[in-house]
Amino acid sequence: MVFYLQLLWFLVNVAIFISTFIKYNGGQEFFYLRKLIGVSLPFARASAACLNLNCMIVLLPVCRNLISYLRGSCWYCKRNVRRQLDKSMSLHKASAYLICIQTGIHYFAHVFNFERFIHAWDTEGDSPGLRSALSSLPTLSNATWLNPIRKSGANPILELLVCVPGVTGVVITLALLVIVSSSMEVIRRSYFEVFWYTHHLFIVFYIALVTHGLGGLVRHQTNTEEHDPEYCQHHYQDWGHIPQCPDPQFAAGGAQTWKWVLVSILLYLTEIGIRLFRGQQYVKVIKVVQHPSRVIELQMHKPMFITRPGQYIFLQCPSISRLEWHPFTLTSAPHEDYFSVHIRIVGDWTSALSTACIAGQETRQFPRIAVDGPFGTASEDVPRYQAAILIGAGIGVTPFASILKDIWYQFSARPLEMKLKKIYFFWLCRDTHAFEWFGALLKQLEDTMTETNHPNFLEYHIHLTSGWSQSQALSIVSHEGEAEDVLTGLRQKTQYGRPNWEHVFRDVAQVHAGTRIGVFFCGPKSLSSTLHALSNEHSSDDLTSTQFVFNEENF
Structure with missing residues (x-):
């Protein structure tokens, strides 16, 4: 399509x-x-x-x-x-x-x-x-x-x-060159502020564009x-x-x-205009949580703020910059009395926000935060499939935090009304410390599924792709026979290395033959291309048979 x-x-x-x-x-x-x-x-x-x-x-x-x-x-x-x-x-x-x-x-x-x-x-x-x-x-x-x-x-x-056409033509060309060159992936990822400010040259671009033809x-x-x-x-x-x-x-x-x-x-x-209006609305920071791997969690409250799982918001901190708005996926579920985001500290803006919020945690004087959103993403559609494969790489796991919370909440309340019957969750990490903040959620879900006699609703696979030392490897081997994983504390043991995606798609297709299976991914482009290709490869040409529908987070 x-x-x-x-x-x-x-x-x-x-x-x-x-x-x-x-x-x-x-x-x-x-x-x-x-x-x-x-x-x-x-x-x-x-x-x-x-x-x-x-x-x-x-x-x-x-x-x-x-x-x-x-x-x-x-x-x-x-x-x-x-x-x-x-x-x-x-x-x-x-x-x-x-x-x-x-x-x-x-x-x-x-x-x-x-x-x-x-x-x-x-x-x-x-x-x-x-x-x-x-x-x-x-x-x-x-x-x-x-x-x-x-x-x-x-x-x-x-x-x-x-x-007029000559001068405006030069302005249009120069503005476009700066905008496009600063939009390269390496600039956007490493120097987001450069990308953000230069992208606003589009204002100059459009003024020159509209007046370009006045010379006749x-x-x-x-x-x-x-x-x-x-x-x-x-x-x-x-x-x-x-x-x-x-x-x-x-x-x-x-x-x-x-x-x-x-x-x-x-x-x-x-x-x-909508963004400026929302920027003036009051947002209360309730709590700041420091997680390993340079990740902080902001828990906030805003009157009449209604969300759906998988959505994202834009945050602004006027004390840092009145112009910059940065996107973050919501990690809270709609039934919770607050909304939260997990922020990885990777640049000047996130570093300044982290410093201000952690200092505010001690004095209870948090910096003013403005919120724009929430905005929808593909992850909202997870409950619309009979089976879903959720794949998060590193911090890309954040969209699935609110989704897993909300789906399990709905499943516990009215399991017979839900279309979704099975979730396969894959989390790929390079660092063992990253397990600590998201592992707590999986542990809670795992315990609740066992208590309510629905142990097979969520099947999760955690893969550590690198980052373990020799001493950690020896500790892992020595605890292999224990019921819980030595790294995560979960019953599902951590696997080492990358998943064999070919086998994953083949096995899921056999279990859910004749159904539409949603594949939801948030992570690097290289893996996205692989998963998209496998989704197409393992989908039947007959639209009434097994279909893998690939969805990727874009914001």
Whole structure:
């Protein structure tokens, strides 16, 4: 489904490019303009049309409240509809890539255009008399001119920098280069603040984009019925003197981009308004818990704050930065009287927040916290399957904390009403210390399942992929015969090394033949690709048979 939507979006871009190219390459009203600048005209205009489309689309996926509202209103829709909304950031990135490509085409096409506008004054080359006559049309109040370069021998750089399209074009290109370069994975992961602040150059980008067409450099002939350019090009010396060839009249088409992006900009401004309103609402920090592996837990309360398991929120701490909002998955369940997030300390912002909150724990004077959200994710759909495979890598386990809590709460209260009958949970860790904070939840679930005689509802597998010392290895071997795992205290023993995913999918497919099985993952991209491929490989071509539906956390 995702592939077909992406293909449709790509084909729409191709169709707009081709149709616009044909219009400017063959349209009679652009005949004389093509005589001045040639084939670079249709390339410039076709790329501009695609830019209008993608600059309209690229803002929509970052309107989180809009996406969350649509997702919530589609709660009873088919899964595929909701899954497309979960992949909205993929559309944002794909649109950005196309914006870069089309900007490159548009930029270089106009570089050629400026050169050819200047060379149109030359007396050599193809149709020098016609090109000179077109360039010499007077700049009068009736706007009959065609060539924006009004003198021969002009400097192209200076001409570029004295017109609105030239200046705004440079601003658009530079802003886009900074935005895209700072959006690279290595920058986003290691220097999030750099990514965050430079990404807000999109404001400059859109201001320049909307005003880019105000100069009206691309002009079309308005009197083609009285002045046939294909005939009159051979009689340019007699323009205005013979009835068949009155003086050609030209006019600019006017700025068009604002018509494309207006709705997107208004939606985004509404998004900002909602965020500012929520930022002023009171949030009480109840408790701060320090966990191993540089993880802190914030427990908070906010009036009328309603959540669903698997959702995420954005946090802001004004004392650290009034502009930065960072996403975190909720680790609390809806039935709890607080909401919580687990935050791994990996950067300047999280370090400052951790220091402020831990200091506040001692004095009971916590820093002010603003919350935006909650927002929906794919993990909300776990209860909609008969069986589910939950896979978390490292801190990527956080989305499943609230899900496991809530599902078990519902299962304990009304097990016969639940569609979900089996959960396979896999947690991959590099560090033994990481087991301490999440292991407590698994221990509680394990004890409760045993007490209520439902020991098989949750089947979990904990894998330590690295990080054990020789002494730990000897201790593990010496306690192998004990009932509880030496590292986690759970009855399910920790396994060492990575799971054999091929065997996992094959075994689950055999146990749940003929059902739809949800696969939910939060972790690194490399493992995501592997799991996605295995989900497709082990799904039957017959839609009524076993189907693995892959879902990935995106926020």
